Amino acid sequence: MSYAKSLKCRECGRIYEKKPIYVCEWCFGPLEVVYDYEKIKKVLTKERIMSRKENLWRYKELLPIDQEPTVGLNSGFTPFFEAKNLAKVLNCKKIFIKDDSVNHPTLSFKDRVVAVALSKAKEFGFHTVACASTGNLANSVSSHSKTAGFDCYVFIPSDLEKSKIISSLIYGVNLIAIDGNYDDVNRLCGEIASKYKWAFVNVNLRPYYAEGSKTYGFEIVEQLGWRTPQHIVVPAASGSLLTKIYKSFKEFEQIGLIKKSNTKFHIAQASGCSPIVTALKEKTEIIKPVKPKTIAKSLAIGNPADGFYAQDIIKKTGGFGEVATDNEIIKGIKLLAETEGVFTETAGGVVVAVCKKLIEQGKIKRDEEIVISITGNGLKTQEAIEDKVNKLIKIKPDIKSFEKVLKGR
Numbered sequence: 246m247s248y249a250k251s252l253k254c255r256e257c258g259r260i261y262e263k264k265p266i267y268v269c270e271w272c273f274g275p276l277e278v279v280y281d282y283e284k285i286k287k288v289l290t291k292e293r294i295m296s297r298k299e300n301l302w303r304y305k306e307l308l309p310i311d312q313e314p315t316v317g318l319n320s321g322f323t324p325f326f327e328a329k330n331l332a333k334v335l336n337c338k339k340i341f342i343k344d345d346s347v348n349h350p351t352l353s354f355k356d357r358v359v360a361v362a363l364s365k366a367k368e369f370g371f372h373t374v375a376c377a378s379t380g381n382l383a384n385s386v387s388s389h390s391k392t393a394g395f396d397c398y399v400f401i402p403s404d405l406e407k408s409k410i411i412s413s414l415i416y417g418v419n420l421i422a423i424d425g426n427y428d429d430v431n432r433l434c435g436e437i438a439s440k441y442k443w444a445f446v447n448v449n450l451r452p453y454y455a456e457g458s459k460t461y462g463f464e465i466v467e468q469l470g471w472r473t474p475q476h477i478v479v480p481a482a483s484g485s486l487l488t489k490i491y492k493s494f495k496e497f498e499q500i501g502l503i504k505k506s507n508t509k510f511h512i513a514q515a516s517g518c519s520p521i522v523t524a525l526k527e528k529t530e531i532i533k534p535v536k537p538k539t540i541a542k543s544l545a546i547g548n549p550a551d552g553f554y555a556q557d558i559i560k561k562t563g564g565f566g567e568v569a570t571d572n573e574i575i576k577g578i579k580l581l582a583e584t585e586g587v588f589t590e591t592a593g594g595v596v597v598a599v600c601k602k603l604i605e606q607g608k609i610k611r612d613e614e615i616v617i618s619i620t621g622n623g624l625k626t627q628e629a630i631e632d633k634v635n636k637l638i639k640i641k642p643d644i645k646s647f648e649k650v651l652k653g654r
């Protein structure tokens with residue numbers, strides 16, 4: 246039983262059958278999944294959702310599958326908690342963390358999108374899956390492709406962190422490092438996707454893949470007690486996650502699970518790759534592609550596919566955008582670790598740093614409630630901080646040596 250009716254062009258509104266396609270033949274606009282909300286409204290109640298297993302498929306009526314899900318049955322439903330120590334340091338009233346740094350099985354929010362994309366790839370009858378990735382998507386496609394029984398080709402820029410490379414290779418997939426940045430990788434993948442009958446999760450399956458990000462938003466609403474927060478700070482690479490969290494709030498509104506949401510959406514980018522924030526600050530709708538140069542490699546997309554739509558949401562919800570320098574990113578990572586015990590990757594450092602800035606600038610009021618989006622795990626980006634943490638204390642195995650250290654402190 247499927248509640249996803251068709252695909253629809255976001256620009257001209259033309260309707261397409263549910264197939265592995267992603268652009269409108271008429272206007273080249275991106276395609277998006279449309280649902281029968283009237284039908285969903287009748288079956289998807291809070292009670293129904295809460296009675297289901299704690300994974301992202303508890304919202305399956307709002308995901309674009311026609312059969313029962315087959316991939317990612319342990320993904321999603323990650324921790325959500327109040328960050329009292331962090332709020333104290335930032336001198337504000339209430340901060341919540343949605344923590345996908347411990348998502349299953351590959352420690353980032355990408356396990357959500359891949360669960361949906363590969364379940365869909367199975368339905369379409371593909372045998373080979375592939376992706377263009379800044380790192381985390383590579384890890385997730387690699388892992389899930391094995392458990393789901395696909396052949397797998399993963400394309401990455403060659404300068405990725407060592408952990409992100411090993412965390413793909415461990416699954417025995419074909420990992421192809423391209424001499425270029427993500428935008429070069431993506432361009433090549435577009436070409437490969439048009440030639441080979443493969444399921445490219447973020448190319449020809451992008452409309453389905455992107456829907457998986459909505460579950461991050463659904464969970465925030467459920468874990469907050471069936472309401473939306475006043476503010477949310479979201480990191481952006483292509484901008485897809487931000488647009489889909491917004492869509493998730495609107496869908497829960499539409500099927501009557503929550504009252505009207507007026508969450509302000511704020512976007513966080515690295516100063517070395519901030520095409521969306523730059524356009525916002527310059528008050529132009531045109532997003533100029535950039536050449537990324539930042540330690541936040543998971544966010545290093547210079548030509549963001551959903552940049553325009555992300556910008557639109559930020560403006561219409563009354564949100565803002567800010568950037569974080571490499572140094573601020575490192576400080577953000579450390580601050581989150583020292584206050585909340587969460588070791589996030591560079592993208593999380595960007596979010597913490599940007600949240601701090603927006604509070605200091607008065608763009609987020611100190612007595613208003615904020616959700617920060619932690620989307621990846623610090624174990625994967627250790628080289629970014631290895632010279633920036635405390636020095637290791639090495640001693641001989643005797644009490645004298647230890648007490649010498651104690652005295653020195």
Ligand SMILES: *Cc1c(COP(=O)(O)O)cnc(C)c1O
Nearest residue numbers: 381481482483484485486620621
């Ligand atoms: C991919 C990724 C994002 C952002 O993805 P979008 O392309 O904007 O949807 C954010 N954080 C981490 C850790 C990621 O890997």
Ligand SMILES: [Zn+2]
Nearest residue numbers: 254257269272
């Ligand atoms: Zn169109």
